[in-house]
Amino acid sequence: xxxxxxxxxxxxxxVVYATLKKVYSPTLYPKILTNVNNKQFLTIFEKYxxxxxxxxxxxxxxxxKVHFGDYDIGLYFVKYKNLYLKIxxxxxxxxxxxxxxxxxxxxxxxxxxxxxxxxxITNQYKKLKNKKLLVQ
Numbered sequence: 001x002x003x004x005x006x007x008x009x010x011x012x013x014x015v016v017y018a019t020l021k022k023v024y025s026p027t028l029y030p031k032i033l034t035n036v037n038n039k040q041f042l043t044i045f046e047k048y049x050x051x052x053x054x055x056x057x058x059x060x061x062x063x064x065k066v067h068f069g070d071y072d073i074g075l076y077f078v079k080y081k082n083l084y085l086k087i088x089x090x091x092x093x094x095x096x097x098x099x100x101x102x103x104x105x106x107x108x109x110x111x112x113x114x115x116x117x118x119x120x121i122t123n124q125y126k127k128l129k130n131k132k133l134l135v136q
Contacts, residue, residue, distance in 0.1 A: 002100045004085040004107055006077065009040065010114075011107065015075065015085060016044045017118050018106035022099055023049060023072040024124060029133040033066050034075040048125045059086060067092025073099070 006012060023030035030049035034041075037053050045051035052071075056062040059076055066074035066088045073095070074088035087095040087103060095103075106117060 001086070001094050003078070004087075004103060006083040006085055010111065012038065012041050013044065013118075014106045014109075014114055015103070016041060017114075017121050018103045019045075019073060019075060020048055020121050020125065021106070021117075022102050024121075025133075026128065027134055031069075031071045032073055032075065033062070033069060033071040034077070035062060036075070036077045063088050063092040066090065 004011075004015075006015065019032060020030070023032065032045060032049050032051045033054055034051065035053065035055055037055075042051055042053070052069075054062065054065050056065065059078070062074060062076050065071075067090070070090070072090050074092075076086045076088060078084045078086060087099055089095045089099060106114065109117065
């Protein structure tokens with residue numbers, strides 16, 4: 001089980017763009033679930049995907065909601081002295097190495113590298129015709 005320590009707003013932004021890279025589809029509108037109600041975090045997502053907030057009793061309930069709600073990914077934040085992120089894939093299980101490698105790439109890169117990745121993803125999403133995307 002991999003957890004990511006989230007320290008500041010830049011880390012939140014890196015999580016957003018790593019998620020958008022993972023859920024990108026030229027045909028389907030991405031559907032994401034989180035348990036954080038951070039306005040800046042949600043605002044970035046709203047431009048490119050459906051983001052829903054669910055405040056569960058525990059991670060198990062969150063995982064079930066990801067699975068049964070047909071979400072592409074679940075971003076579950078845990079507060080224990082610091083803020084940590086757990087990632088659930090669409091099946092409601094903890095994300096495997098394919099997904100965590102994307103998050104590793106974003107969360108552990110320099111700010112200059114992140115700006116480049118962010119620019120690439122933003123351009124990728126701008127090329128989509130949102131009205132033609134299928135909703136799951």
